[in-house]
Amino acid sequence: MTPTLQLTIEAQGYFSNCTHCGFCLAVCPTYKLTGDENNSPRGRLRLWSEEAAGRLQQDKWTDFYTAECVGCLACETACPATVPYGEIFEHVRHEHVASHRFKPKLALRLAAAAVTHPMLFNLAMLPARLLRSAGLSMHRFLFPGRPSALKSTAAYAEELMQRHRPTGPRVAFLTGCLMEAMFREINFATVRVLIENNVQVIIPDGQGCCGAFQEHTGLDGVEALRDQNRRAFGPLDVEAIVSNSSGCGYALGKTLQPNKQVRDVLGFLGELGPVRRPRARDDGTRLYVDLPCHLVHGQKAAGIPAKVLDATGYRWELAPKAKDCCGSGGVYNIQKPENASAILADKSAFLNEAEGAPVILGTSNHVCMMQWHSAGATGLVTRPYEVKHIIQLLDPGEKFSIPSTSPQP
Amino acid sequence: MTSPVKDSLEHQLKALLPRGRVLTSAAQLAGYGADGLGYKNHLPDAVVIPADAEELAGFMQGARALGVPVVMRGAGTSLSGGPVAAQGGVIVHTSALKKIREINTEGFWCEVECGVGLNDLDAALKPHGVFYPPDPSSGPVCTLGGNVASNAGGAHCFRYGVTSNYVLGVEAIMLDGSLHRFGGPAGGRGPWREDWKRFMIGSEGTLAAFTRFWLRLLPLPEKVWTFRATYPDMKTTEAAIHALVAHSSYPAAIEMLDPRGVAMVESSQMACGLPEGSFMLLVEIDGPEALVNARVQSVAEILRHAGSQDVMFSDEDALRQKLWKARKASGGLLGQLSPSYVVQDAVIPKRALAEVLQLVYDEADAANIRAVNVFHAGDGNLHPNFLFDSRVPGELEKVELISKRLMQRVIEVGGTLSGEHGIGNDKSAYMPLVFGPDSMRLQLSVPAAFNPAHQMNPLKVFDNRRFVA
Numbered sequence: 017m018t019p020t021l022q023l024t025i026e027a028q029g030y031f032s033n034c035t036h037c038g039f040c041l042a043v044c045p046t047y048k049l050t051g052d053e054n055n056s057p058r059g060r061l062r063l064w065s066e067e068a069a070g071r072l073q074q075d076k077w078t079d080f081y082t083a084e085c086v087g088c089l090a091c092e093t094a095c096p097a098t099v100p101y102g103e104i105f106e107h108v109r110h111e112h113v114a115s116h117r118f119k120p121k122l123a124l125r126l127a128a129a130a131v132t133h134p135m136l137f138n139l140a141m142l143p144a145r146l147l148r149s150a151g152l153s154m155h156r157f158l159f160p161g162r163p164s165a166l167k168s169t170a171a172y173a174e175e176l177m178q179r180h181r182p183t184g185p186r187v188a189f190l191t192g193c194l195m196e197a198m199f200r201e202i203n204f205a206t207v208r209v210l211i212e213n214n215v216q217v218i219i220p221d222g223q224g225c226c227g228a229f230q231e232h233t234g235l236d237g238v239e240a241l242r243d244q245n246r247r248a249f250g251p252l253d254v255e256a257i258v259s260n261s262s263g264c265g266y267a268l269g270k271t272l273q274p275n276k277q278v279r280d281v282l283g284f285l286g287e288l289g290p291v292r293r294p295r296a297r298d299d300g301t302r303l304y305v306d307l308p309c310h311l312v313h314g315q316k317a318a319g320i321p322a323k324v325l326d327a328t329g330y331r332w333e334l335a336p337k338a339k340d341c342c343g344s345g346g347v348y349n350i351q352k353p354e355n356a357s358a359i360l361a362d363k364s365a366f367l368n369e370a371e372g373a374p375v376i377l378g379t380s381n382h383v384c385m386m387q388w389h390s391a392g393a394t395g396l397v398t399r400p401y402e403v404k405h406i407i408q409l410l411d412p413g414e415k416f417s418i419p420s421t422s423p424q425p
Numbered sequence: 426m427t428s429p430v431k432d433s434l435e436h437q438l439k440a441l442l443p444r445g446r447v448l449t450s451a452a453q454l455a456g457y458g459a460d461g462l463g464y465k466n467h468l469p470d471a472v473v474i475p476a477d478a479e480e481l482a483g484f485m486q487g488a489r490a491l492g493v494p495v496v497m498r499g500a501g502t503s504l505s506g507g508p509v510a511a512q513g514g515v516i517v518h519t520s521a522l523k524k525i526r527e528i529n530t531e532g533f534w535c536e537v538e539c540g541v542g543l544n545d546l547d548a549a550l551k552p553h554g555v556f557y558p559p560d561p562s563s564g565p566v567c568t569l570g571g572n573v574a575s576n577a578g579g580a581h582c583f584r585y586g587v588t589s590n591y592v593l594g595v596e597a598i599m600l601d602g603s604l605h606r607f608g609g610p611a612g613g614r615g616p617w618r619e620d621w622k623r624f625m626i627g628s629e630g631t632l633a634a635f636t637r638f639w640l641r642l643l644p645l646p647e648k649v650w651t652f653r654a655t656y657p658d659m660k661t662t663e664a665a666i667h668a669l670v671a672h673s674s675y676p677a678a679i680e681m682l683d684p685r686g687v688a689m690v691e692s693s694q695m696a697c698g699l700p701e702g703s704f705m706l707l708v709e710i711d712g713p714e715a716l717v718n719a720r721v722q723s724v725a726e727i728l729r730h731a732g733s734q735d736v737m738f739s740d741e742d743a744l745r746q747k748l749w750k751a752r753k754a755s756g757g758l759l760g761q762l763s764p765s766y767v768v769q770d771a772v773i774p775k776r777a778l779a780e781v782l783q784l785v786y787d788e789a790d791a792a793n794i795r796a797v798n799v800f801h802a803g804d805g806n807l808h809p810n811f812l813f814d815s816r817v818p819g820e821l822e823k824v825e826l827i828s829k830r831l832m833q834r835v836i837e838v839g840g841t842l843s844g845e846h847g848i849g850n851d852k853s854a855y856m857p858l859v860f861g862p863d864s865m866r867l868q869l870s871v872p873a874a875f876n877p878a879h880q881m882n883p884l885k886v887f888d889n890r891r892f893v894a
């Protein structure tokens with residue numbers, strides 16, 4: 017039988033690392049949800065390797081189980097044999113899309129095309145930014161915030177750099193596509209926090225989408241984006257390249273390795289020991305910290321440094337099951353909303369009972385923030401809570417402690 | 426691929442499981458072809474995932490009429506070909522039966538469904554200050570159903586005893602649909618002096634489907650100290666093991682990694698600074714704080730006296746867990762070295778340790794096969810892992826030949842086939858090495874009494890235990 021799934025020799029070699037020990041089953045959200053071994057990492061790897069070896073014909077169920085994977089990479093962390101599941105999965109998904117075995121939803125195909133043209137994308141998202149700014153966005157994924165409608169993060173960073181002239185380490189900042197087009201206020205906060213901590217921020221021209229969107233959807237175009245970013249970031253002489261989205265940081269990291277390291281901005285700040293935010297003594301706020309999959313399972317970071325969380329000035333603790341997936345999975349909550357919601361239901365239930373007034377759910381990835389916000393919007397969580405990026409909780413606002421060369425507004 | 430027979434099977438299964446899942450398409454069966462021995466493939470005709478215990482009971486009532494083998498499966502981590510459809514038929518996956526029904530801290534027992542994960546149970550028990558001692562290394566994923574059916578052991582079973590020491594009661598459903606409770610929260614044997622639940626424990630799915638268990642718990646030890654000592658050779662390591670075992674207050678666990686196991690750990694993400702070329706012992710003592718603290722130096726002294734220049738010990742959780750993680754993940758770490766492996770599970774009198782290990786090395790080296798030993802040394806429960814590439818013709822045959830020679834020697838020194846992994850279909854060929862024809866006939870009469878046609882998990886434990894429709 018000629019195999020109906022073509023894999024590179026490299027990917028085929030990886031399969032053979034899998035000893036079938038099953039350690040990955042216990043951490044997989046779709047296995048936990050369905051109890052079906054085909055819907056687990058070990059099962060999916062088996063289906064792909066059987067098909068690649070020509071022992072299993074192309075089957076709509078293989079397509080189904082492949083599409084069910086959230087891409088959370090918890091299985092990589094659990095795997096003692098270091099099977100690079102994510103790499104194999106990305107390859108298979110791309111094959112499935114290319115051979116029409118799987119078709120991402122129209123909205124995702126349009127968005128994937130749009131993010132390759134940042135200028136257009138930013139323009140197209142202007143109304144959404146305006147709505148969010150005015151507090152009028154009602155979509156279940158759109159958490160509140162006040163993004164600047166017109167000024168870009170690059171322009172803003174340049175302005176602040178001129179004003180404060182920090183003298184510390186130089187970093188290049190990946191502003192991202194959705195982050196810049198929709199949730200720009202988090203980028204602004206990131207720039208402020210870096211400068212407050214005496215870090216010099218440069219925002220390289222010509223940077224593009226990190227490619228995660230294409231990776232998540234299996235659509236073409238990843239290589240072009242990777243090339244663009246290699247050109248934009250490759251030649252820079254900086255201490256670090258930082259990202260405030262663990263998914264984007266992970267994707268850019270894969271692009272630039274082994275020549276350049278990409279750091280999560282919170283991990284980077286953890287090493288500097290960030291300036292602590294003052295809070296009132298009787299502040300009853302409780303911060304519950306969730307850890308994005310692409311931070312702990314993708315970038316393989318231990319978590320968000322305690323120094324950084326302490327610097328928020330709030331009483332914090334890790335959310336229960338903090339290293340488990342919230343169901344966002346990049347675009348999974350759009351592609352497979354029912355599964356995503358079931359995964360989130362389990363994870364977010366604690367918020368209903370959680371102590372604190374107010375309660376903040378803090379994380380470090382905008383797509384996770386969207387997913388967490390939807391828990392309230394869809395009634396999974398019935399008490400009020402805010403979703404914040406941890407960097408926003410370190411934000412000095414306009415009250416910098418670092419000196420300014422021009423009068424503050 | 427559809428056929429009238431298959432269509433009708435699917436139809437009947439759907440009628441038996443209105444709420445659960447019925448999987449019949451080729452790609453749905455592919456995920457169920459193997460257990461922890463990934464290189465072997467036995468495709469079932471169907472897989473069912475009952476939604477709950479009631480549905481499993483309903484299924485068992487109609488299962489005999491299906492006229493095909495019935496194979497129970499927990500997490501599928503067996504290392505002996507247990508939960509696979511060696512003669513085709515239906516696999517019953519217990520993944521949805523995950524309820525912990527009661528934790529009784531006064532009576533020191535709990536009631537769990539068969540699909541509960543071992544570490545999930547551990548996590549649920551911890552806040553109550555109690556624990557369930559058997560700890561197979563597959564704990565993050567294996568189920569209690571699989572543990573009971575294979576009478577699982579683990580590192581701490583040296584002092585605490587294996588699964589059978591902790592099963593108070595088993596609820597089992599036979600193929601005629603009848604439901605039986607052997608024992609219960611109070612333990613006990615049964616209507617008369619026979620301990621029927623002992624028949625169930627270790628039966629490898631050949632007698633009945635287990636739905637739930639009552640398990641004995643112990644108070645969590647107040648204090649735990651973990652030691653690691655390295656040795657230059659097998660002789661000194663063996664001396665340390667004997668001295669530890671002979672001590673009047675013997676440890677809870679004595680685990681061993683040979684130099685190849687040490688090298689494997691050290692070149693992985695689990696590295697914990699073990700010297701190259703050394704044999705490592707991992708030893709643990711636990712109990713009331715004052716008592717355990719008073720024993721620390723004497724255990725360290727035993728380890729040193731046997732010939733270790735490198736004894737370290739700690740009561741710090743992070744450090745202890747790092748060592749245990751490296752030990753427990755080593756089965757999976759093998760994947761970093763080789764595509765496939767066969768692991769043997771022989772138990773030998775501890776006096777023969779050095780000799781049998783030498784045989785493992787000699788045989789493996791002569792056949793150009795890599796062997797890695799990571800095992801429960803206190804129990805004399807060997808786990809030689811023979812690494813091979815199933816895609817290379819002849820490699821598996823070489824490994825099987827070495828295994829057979831090893832087993833012969835194990836029997837000669839007074840050992841036996843399996844300490845904890847079970848026989849399944851991977852080790853059934855060795856059964857006649859241990860048991861004569863009369864003994865085999867007697868043993869076979871047990872599954873035959875429970876299901877005369879051998880419909881439950883055929884071709885397991887006994888090579889010739891075949892289902893005849």
Ligand SMILES: Cc1cc2nc3c(=O)[nH]c(=O)nc-3n(C[C@H](O)[C@H](O)[C@H](O)COP(=O)(O)OP(=O)(O)OC[C@H]3O[C@@H](n4cnc5c(N)ncnc54)[C@H](O)[C@@H]3O)c2cc1C
Binds near residue numbers: 037460508566629846
């Ligand atoms: C990396 C690794 C390390 C391991 N370490 C150990 C160890 O230290 N000690 C040890 O003892 N084992 C060990 N094992 C082997 C294996 O994990 C154990 O045998 C475990 O008990 C199997 O549990 P499971 O849920 O995976 O059962 P499965 O593999 O699914 O099934 C095992 C057997 O139980 C039967 N069974 C399962 N559920 C039921 C039920 N509800 N009713 C009736 N029969 C049932 C099956 O038919 C099969 O015969 C290890 C395995 C791996 C992969």
Ligand code: SF4
Binds near residue numbers: 090
């Ligand atoms: S990436 Fe996540 S959802 Fe996909 S197989 Fe791995 S653990 Fe499961």
Ligand code: SF4
Binds near residue numbers: 033038061097
């Ligand atoms: S944990 Fe790794 S080696 Fe084990 S079954 Fe999963 S992918 Fe395979």
